[in-house]
Amino acid sequence: MLQGTLAMLSFDIGFLPMVLHFLPSLFRVLEAPPDLPVSPSPHPAPGRYAGALLAFEDVEFSYPGADRPVLLGVSFEMRPGEGLALVGRNGAGKTTIVKLLLRLYDPTAGRITLDGVDLREYDLEDLRREMGVIFQDFVRYELTAGENIGVGDVRVLTNEWRLLEAAHQGGAAELVATLPEGLGTQLGREFGGRELSGGEWQKLALARAVEQPAQVLVLDEPTAALDVQTEYDVYTRFYDLTRNRTTLLISHRFSTVRMADRILYLEGGRVREEGGHEELMARDGEYARLYRLQASQYLDEAAEGEG
Amino acid sequence: MRRAWDRLTGALRGLPAGVRLGRRGFGLVAGPDPRGAAAFIGLVVLLSALPVVQVWLSKLVVDELTPGAGSSPRVALALAAGYALTLLVPAALDPVRRSLSIRLEDRAVGAVDRHLMEAGRRLEDLVRIERPAFQDELRTVQDSIWQAPRLLMWMDNALGNSLTLVGLLGLLGGLHPVLPLALIAAGIPQLFADQKAAWLAYEAMTRRSRAAREMDYCARIATEPDAAKEVRVFGLGGFFLARFEERFSFALSEVTSARLRHLRISSALGGIQALAAAGGFWYVAARAGAGALTLGDIALYLNAVAQALGVSSRIRISYAMAFESLLHIRGIFNLLDNAKARVAQPEDGRELPAPATLRSGVELREVSFTYPEGDERALDGVSFALRAGEVTALVGANGVGKSTLVKLLTRMYDPDEGEILLDGRPLREYELSGLRRAIAVVYQDFARFALSLRENIAVGADEPGRAETRVERVAGWAGADEVAGKLGQGYDTQLTRRFEGGVEVSGGEWQKVALARGFVRDAALVILDEPTSALDADAEHRLFERFRKLMRGRTALIISHRFSTVRMADRIVVLEGGRVLEQGTHAELTRRGGRYAELFEMQAGRYR
Structure with a gap:
């Protein structure tokens, strides 16, 4: 009997080195410091960006491990309340600019300033609270419809009125109305909820972005999957949505881009053209060429029937 | 006793x-x-x-x-x-x-x-x-x-x-x-x-399995790269942690209470x-x-x-x-x-081989479908045809059932009512794997595999191992050759940053890769679900200049909200309320002044 007990004991002790070996790597993960440097005396984000200017100053960036930089010296300004559009080819670095603006990464050289102060000086949580965003690859949360909208600002998760208002603005009001339990409907297939189409998910993501009471609104391809009617409705309301907010819009649809106060054309890691739609068309550069190329597919009546 | x-x-x-x-x-x-x-x-x-x-x-x-x-x-x-x-x-x-x-x-x-x-x-x-x-x-x-x-x-x-x-x-x-x-x-x-x-x-x-899955979900969302951006920007870490803890205490009580009582008895x-x-x-x-x-x-x-x-x-x-x-x-x-397909399989020896090219095309007859957990019909008596050798475009509001149709065409589900005919014979009479090989699909939510760029394209082929030579050719058709040109090791670059040494490419670049994956298969029927939603203007234009040539001898279905894409189809089908509202060529439909004309004008008007 003693023998059996001893055998069990040695069996248990046998596990010890394994556990001890595994512990350091566990603690390494658990106690990992934040990747981004934290300012020792963080500034609070300016309450109202009245006169606050967001500026990219010669910003360079390479992803860790990548062999070539994405941005090679990007400089531009976003003025308070202004609607800015960013255009460029696939892979030009448009989404990277969004990531830098939200401080998901820091520039490898140059700096981004708010009110003349480097973003790195601000309290991170404070700063992000002032930025609403819809990413191109937005998340489809396996939660209720209301939570899918409310996670943009968890403080309003229970405020049904606010959520419905956001749904309306994102073009999701009709969708929410058709759901069997409205805002309380579980979505996604994983837990037996209602599965939505790609475009319906995007409506909720858009509602999630506009629901945030942020001063800066970042929209990365916000309507790529939306049907024509919804897209039309959203852009008809666009001025309401972005009123009093600084907006950065990324899109390949020039009909949308042209509505912006100012347009930046990004190529080769730099801003190549900058100005209003009319201005850029008059300049007859890349922007004008791309605009005409796309418009011709709609307006060139000769193309009709040829297809 | x-x-x-x-x-x-x-x-x-x-x-x-x-x-x-x-x-x-x-x-x-x-x-x-x-x-x-x-x-x-x-x-x-x-x-x-x-x-x-x-x-x-x-x-x-x-x-x-x-x-x-x-x-x-x-x-x-x-x-x-x-x-x-x-x-x-x-x-x-x-x-x-x-x-x-x-x-x-x-x-x-x-x-x-x-x-x-x-x-x-x-x-x-x-x-x-x-x-x-x-x-x-x-x-x-x-x-x-x-x-x-x-x-x-x-x-x-x-x-x-x-x-x-x-x-x-x-x-x-x-x-x-x-x-x-x-x-x-x-x-x-x-x-x-x-x-x-x-x-x-x-x-x-087994009872706490649901709770365990919900815990897994919270942990996944909070730690995996897919949702990392939103979790950080929205400050969702605490939200998912609280939810995790709530499910955890439920799971724990399920597992322990009854068992402890029995151990005491024992x-x-x-x-x-x-x-x-x-x-x-x-x-x-x-x-x-x-x-x-x-x-x-x-x-x-x-x-x-x-x-x-x-x-x-x-x-x-x-x-x-x-x-x-x-x-x-x-x-x-x-x-x-129980791991058997639920869609009906033809009897052994009686299954039809899938055709290499379609003779008459695909016909949907009064097709209705409700998802197993669904409470209302996703499709309600849909009838239209994809004629052999033609490009058909499908247009309709979000949630009208366009992607569901794709699932039925590829037999991921079978219709509850009505029939889908391929060259005049019901789809379910064809041998399933052969049928799937005859169809190339680019899904709206295509997969982003943690493989090399070459493999990411080759997986679309009938025999991925033997697609090497084709890969670079079709990459050019989809614009994925440009993606390869930018990457350090060209086609052999590992995509996604899931494994050390991998690189991430942009959303539009991924779409080009997915398109190439669809083209690499020598398929009789090609289905493209929102193939150009993230493409830049040049890439979209070049694709459609080449599209005719690419589709020669094939039958194609394109789902899109972009009327620049839709108008070049031979036939356009407008879906509304789970049914076909109108169909015809772009010229016919615009002349008719119906829903299609209205939608087209909404998009085109913003370029004037």
């Missing part, structure tokens, strides 16, 4: 099925290494005999040393040396037994994993995979993968200890036949209690066996006092009972654990046995 009797007879009735399951389960875990398993069992039998020999020798030693007739210290010394050997042999063989056991277990885990992947492959449609109940089952099985192979260890533990127990009881039977019977009968209630506790543990585990029942052992000792002592038994007999009784109590508690634990492993194995077998 009545309940105990019912339990006993119930257990006996369930025995044949249990034995069958045990044999099949044993085959599952021992199958990958039958010789290792045989060696392992041989070793267990050998080691189990030793404690019996040990007890017997101890009695002989004491008897030899007891003053009296024929006692011999020299013989006693020899016997003592034998006793010592019974201690040394297991010590020498135990490392071998343990390494064998670990080897068997590792190989069994691998085998079960492989079986599950094969089962996943047999599920050729989405009917079961998209069901939450199936996901719950899968979650339980994920735990079972680790539990099941232990069957081998626990069964051998139980077997070895049982052999020891039989030997020990045989020795006790020499003292009085009732002694072993009483000891064994006194152990049975606790055995049943432990079995029940094991069953409860397994039940609780411990209490342990007293019965102790009573039987004590009663036996009183009897043996009395008989020795009367001179009917020797001192050696008392030594034998003490040794044997002490060993027997230890051995029977090990048997009980091993048996309960083996039983729990068997329950896990039963869950695995359930999953494996």
Whole structure:
């Protein structure tokens, strides 16, 4: 009997080195410091960006491990309340600019300033609270419809009125109305909820972005999957949505881009053209060429029937 | 008493099925290494005999040393040396037994994993995979993968200890036949209690499977790169942590409460066996006092009972654990046995081969469909045709059922009503894998594989291993050649940053890769679901300049909200309210001034 007990004991002790070996790597993960440097005396984000200017100053960036930089010296300004559009080819670095603006990464050289102060000086949580965003690859949360909208600002998760208002603005009001339990409907297939189409998910993501009471609104391809009617409705309301907010819009649809106060054309890691739609068309550069190329597919009546 | 009797007879009735399951389960875990398993069992039998020999020798030693007739210290010394050997042999063989056991277990885990992947492959449609109940089952099985192979260890533990127990009881039977019977009968209630506790543990585990999945989901969202951006910007870490903790406390209470109660009962029942052992000792002592038994007999009784109590508690634990492993194995077998496609398969030998090119095309006749969990129809009597050699575009509001149609065309589901005909014959009469090979699909939510760029394209081919030469050609068609040109190792660059050395490309670049994946297959029917939503203006334009040429001799279906894309189709179908609202060419539909014309103007007008 003693023998059996001893055998069990040695069996248990046998596990010890394994556990001890595994512990350091566990603690390494658990106690990992934040990747981004934290300012020792963080500034609070300016309450109202009245006169606050967001500026990219010669910003360079390479992803860790990548062999070539994405941005090679990007400089531009976003003025308070202004609607800015960013255009460029696939892979030009448009989404990277969004990531830098939200401080998901820091520039490898140059700096981004708010009110003349480097973003790195601000309290991170404070700063992000002032930025609403819809990413191109937005998340489809396996939660209720209301939570899918409310996670943009968890403080309003229970405020049904606010959520419905956001749904309306994102073009999701009709969708929410058709759901069997409205805002309380579980979505996604994983837990037996209602599965939505790609475009319906995007409506909720858009509602999630506009629901945030942020001063800066970042929209990365916000309507790529939306049907024509919804897209039309959203852009008809666009001025309401972005009123009093600084907006950065990324899109390949020039009909949308042209509505912006100012347009930046990004190529080769730099801003190549900058100005209003009319201005850029008059300049007859890349922007004008791309605009005409796309418009011709709609307006060139000769193309009709040829297809 | 009545309940105990019912339990006993119930257990006996369930025995044949249990034995069958045990044999099949044993085959599952021992199958990958039958010789290792045989060696392992041989070793267990050998080691189990030793404690019996040990007890017997101890009695002989004491008897030899007891003053009296024929006692011999020299013989006693020899016997003592034998006793010592019974201690040394297991010590020498135990490392071998343990390494064998670990080897068997590792190989069994691998085998079960492989079986599950094969089962996943047999599920050729989405009917079961998209069901939450199936996901719950899968979650339980994920735990079972680790539990099941232990069957081998626990069964051998139980077997070895049982052999020891039989030997020990045989020795006790020499003292009085009732002694072993009483000891064994006194152990049975606790055995049943432990079995029940094991069953409860397994039940609780399957019940908390949903909660466990919700916990997994929270952990995944909070730590995986997919949602990392939003979680940080929206500050969602705390939200998901709170949800995790709530589900965790639920899962914990499910698992613990019932099981703890039963473990308490089991411990209490342990007293019965102790009573039987004590009663036996009183009897043996009395008989020795009367001179009917020797001192050696008392030594034998003490040794044997002490060993027997230890051995029977090990048997009980091993048996309960083996039983729990068997329950896990039963869950695995359930999953494996039910891993069959739910869409109907044509009878063997009667299936039609899929055509290399379509003669008449595809026709949908009054097709209706409701998702298994859905409460309303996704499609409600849809009829239209994809004519052979033509490009058909499908237009409609979000959620009208466009992507559902794609799932029906590829037989991920079958329609509830109506029919889909391919070259005049119902889709379900074609051999399924051949049919799928004849269709190339670029899904709206295409997969982003953590493979090289070349492999990401090649996986779309009939035979990915032999698509090498085609890959670079079709990449050019989709604009993915530009992506390759930008990457350090060209087509051999590892995509996604999931593994060290991989790179991430932009959303539009991924779409080009997905398009190339669709073109690499020499398919009769090509389906593109929102193929240009993220493409830049140049890329979209170039694609459609080439599209005609690419589609020569093929039949194509394009789903899009971009009318620049839609208008070049030969035929346009407008879906509304689950039905076809209007169809025709771009010219016909714009002249008609209906819904299509209205939608086109909404988009085109913004360019004027």
